[in-house]
Amino acid sequence: MSGGPLEVSVSVDREHVKRDYDDTCVTTFLPFSSTIYSHINTYGFSTCRLFVFSCSSDDDDDDERERESLWYSLIFLHALIVLESNLIEGNGGGVQGSVYHEGCPGCKVDQMKQLRRGYPYLELSFVWIIVLSTSLPISSLYPFLYYMIEDFGVAKTEKDIGFYAGFVGCSFMLGRALTSVFWGIVADRYGRKPIILLGTISIAIFNALFGLSVNFWMAIGTRFLLGSFNCLLGTMKAYASEIFRDEYQATAMSAVSTAWGIGLIIGPALGGFLAQPADKYPDVFSKDSIFGRFRYALPCFTISAFALVVTVLCCFIPETLHNHKQNGTSHDDSYDTLEAASRESTASTGKAGENERKASHGSLLKNWPLMSSIIVYCVLCLHDTAYSEIFALWANSPRKYGGLSYSTNDVGTVLAISGLGLFSFQVFVYPFAEKLLGPVLVTRYAGALMIPIQMSYPFIANMSGLSLSLMLNCASILVNVLSVSAITGLLILQNKAVDQSQRGAANGIAMTAMSLFKTVGPAAAGILFSWSERRLQAAFLPGSHMVFFVLNLIVVVGVALTFKPFLTTARRFERNSNQI
Structure with missing residues (x-):
């Protein structure tokens, strides 16, 4: 028989992940990853609270349950980072859906465009x-x-x-x-x-x-x-x-x-x-x-x-320019390991994105x-500028030279x-x-x-x-x-x-x-x-x-x-x- 639920909080502190919906908590049951995917596409959040059911038959085996929960949490964290990269970087640094960055003027404009439907x-x-x-x-x-x-x-x-x-x-x-x-x-x-x-x-x-x-x-x-x-x-x-x-x-x-x-x-x-x-x-x-x-x-x-x-x-x-600044957050000491993994993944992803942007700018002449x-x-x-000058000179010039x-x-x-x-x-x-x-x-x-x-x-x-x-x-x-x-x-x-x-x-x-x-x-x-x-x-x-x-x-x-x-x-x- 499955054990009781164990709550594990996962904090994601990436440059891209800061949202207007900081207080939103998404509750799901792992390993149903499709549910996670739908929530990621629907909500913006910086903290996700997971309730994981242990598959262990021994209700007293807390160490096993904790390791299993940690494992599921890391899987979720990886999925989150990959999906955020696809959602955001795939749009050239822009934002799709209802995902916005706090304090970014470009995101405010994107949000305005989402809400304003008139001409x-x-x-x-x-x-x-x-x-x-x-x-x-x-x-x-x-x-x-x-x-x-x-x-x-x-x-x-x-x-x-x-x-x-x-x-x-x-x-x-x-x-x-x-x-x-x-x-x-x-x-x-x-x-x-x-x-x-x-x-x-x-x-x-x-x-x-x-x-x-x-x-x-x-x-x-x-x-x-x-x-x-x-x-x-x-x-x-x-x-x-x-x-x-x-x-x-x-x-x-x-x-x-x-x-x-x-x-x-x-x-x-x-x-x-x-x-x-x-x-x-x-x-x-x-x-x-x-x-x-x-x-x-x-x-x-x-x-x-x-x-x-x-x-x-x-x-x-x-x-309208997007300016996504990294924002720090503080979390409980019990989650230092997860935060370190998140920061390391963020740093590597950020460096890769920066290198990609530099290469992209350098490839404009090859586009x-x-x-x-x-x-x-x-x-x-x-033609346009030559026509503008010639028309004026032609119209001003005397008739004897073919003008007007x-x-x-x-x-x-x-x-x-x-x-x-x-x-x-x-x-x-x-x-x-x-x-x-x-x-x-x-x-x-x-x-x-x-x-x-x-x-x-x-x-x-x-x-x-x-x-x-x-x-x-x-x-x-x-x-x-x-x-x-x-x-x-x-x-x-x-x-x-x-x-x-x-x-x-x-x-x-x-x-x-x-x-x-x-x-x-x-x-x-x-x-x-x-x-x-x-x-x-x-x-x-x-x-x-x-x-x-x-x-x-x-x-x-x-x-x-x-x-x-x-x-x-x-x-x-x-x-x-x-x-x-």
């Missing part, structure tokens, strides 16, 4: 305005850069203005290329929120200084510093993938790319409307005011003021689903309309397109559709009046919508290719590579545009025809790279994604 309007708003603030200054200078270079007096002829404009444009991207990986590593180590605050503050400072530039080299220096500290896009891509539930991941990446794309359009619109205010609005701004002496300061000050407001709002956003999506992303970003002779206000109007169209598409159409086609096909189709539209630009320049306005606005809306849609699909692929603990570094790599391509983009676009104005009478692709032909070549390369075997997706994502 994430608040999180969407925060992500949107932060990304918008970082994208506004990037291209806001393009509508007035032509005139700014002219005012600096560095260009000897009109045909040389595009050459110098390209170097001012690329200085921002050069600074960002040199620092993106560093900021990504810092975000993975110290959290997303400090990097976000640093980025918004730097926009407020350095963008305002750019508006006060008095010569060519000051403009390059302030733009370089602005790019060096503008670390928000990579961090925000990681943040957005962590703050939203799985079913809203497409919405999250769409919000990032939409805000980014709209900022790249609204920024130039602000630059176009607010530059040279003393000339355009003499009743409001006098020639002797600061905006009369610094003709391009008003749009820069406006964006800096917005960045300051965003900085204040960022103080209220939650941190082909990540790297292939980054390469395609870089090619399309090269547009003022900064005219360019601002076109870009503002494009921004409205882009916002409507990304909010109401893109999530359904991504769900229907998958991110790969969205990227491929969007890139292919851009090619014939860009071919039409040189012919649009031959129009005038209402027909010119209608055709130009339609073409601008379509190109911007398709460009942002293609990039959004690649952002989704990048974040699905890595675990949460790697997203900051992965996005840092993407930002560095993208910034290198975007460093080449403005400089090459400026040189290409100046060269095209010197070959207006060429037999093959004269003038602006050559400019838009080169832009289309870049898109063709990007679309070609979306096919297998080059572009691949992560295995865990393939079953939810369309076939390439």
Whole structure:
């Protein structure tokens, strides 16, 4: 006959095991391990109380019963550690089910996501305005850069203005290329929120200084510093993938790319409307005011003021990075042996996890689903930044050189309309397109559709009046919508290719590579545009025809790279994604 129950308490003090449910006691009867497994999956706990029935026929054999109970307890302890490792580490350091770590900001966010089932309007708003603030200054200078270079007096002829404009444009991207990986590593180590605050503050400072530039080299220096500290896009891509539930991941990446794309359009619109205010609005701004002496300061000050407001709002956003600190607990002396075994197992498991994380970080460059999506992303970003500069230079340039002779206000109007169209598409159409086609096909189709539209630009320049306005606005809306849609699909692929603990570094790599391509983009676009104005009478692709032909070549390369075997997706994502 079986003996009476003997109570044995097992305390587990692992880095991963500390829970919000410290007082929960799970009672079970060994050796029914399936019961233990179900409790582990259902409850979080740091102390488990076991009631073990001895199999000994001698009720007085206490030593045998104690040894047997200890043996069962050690079996349970081992099962607990293995299961906790599978539950937690299998999710990249995240948390599944109802298992949370006390004092961990990332776990609090995960718990919030579990409890909140409605549409994430608040999180969407925060992500949107932060990304918008970082994208506004990037291209806001393009509508007035032509005139700014002219005012600096560095260009000897009109045909040389595009050459110098390209170097001012690329200085921002050069600074960002040199620092993106560093900021990504810092975000993975110290959290997303400090990097976000640093980025918004730097926009407020350095963008305002750019508006006060008095010569060519000051403009390059302030733009370089602005790019060096503008670390928000990579961090925000990681943040957005962590703050939203799985079913809203497409919405999250769409919000990032939409805000980014709209900022790249609204920024130039602000630059176009607010530059040279003393000339355009003499009743409001006098020639002797600061905006009369610094003709391009008003749009820069406006964006800096917005960045300051965003900085204040960022103080209220939650941190999403997981920070699992080891917590000590005290137990009775009678259980010292079990505690020592637990600590030893914890130490070995922790070291193994740390080594695995180091190896994982070191293998990012060997993660082909990540790297292939980054390469395609870089090619399309090269097109995007080259197009932004060329469009503004082309619209500002005189008709005799194949341009439109547009003022900064005219360019601002076109870009503002494009921004409205882009916002409507990304909010109401893109999530359904991504769900229907998958991110790969969205990227491929969007890139292919851009090619014939860009071919039409040189012919649009031959129009005038209402027909010119209608055709130009339609073409601008379509190109911007398709460009942002293609990039959004690649952002989704990048974040699905890595675990949460790697997203900051992965996005840092993407930002560095993208910034290198975007460093080449403005400089090459400026040189290409100046060269095209010197070959207006060429037999093959004269003038602006050559400019838009080169832009289309870049898109063709990007679309070609979306096919297998080059572009691949992560295995865990393939079953939810369309076939390439």
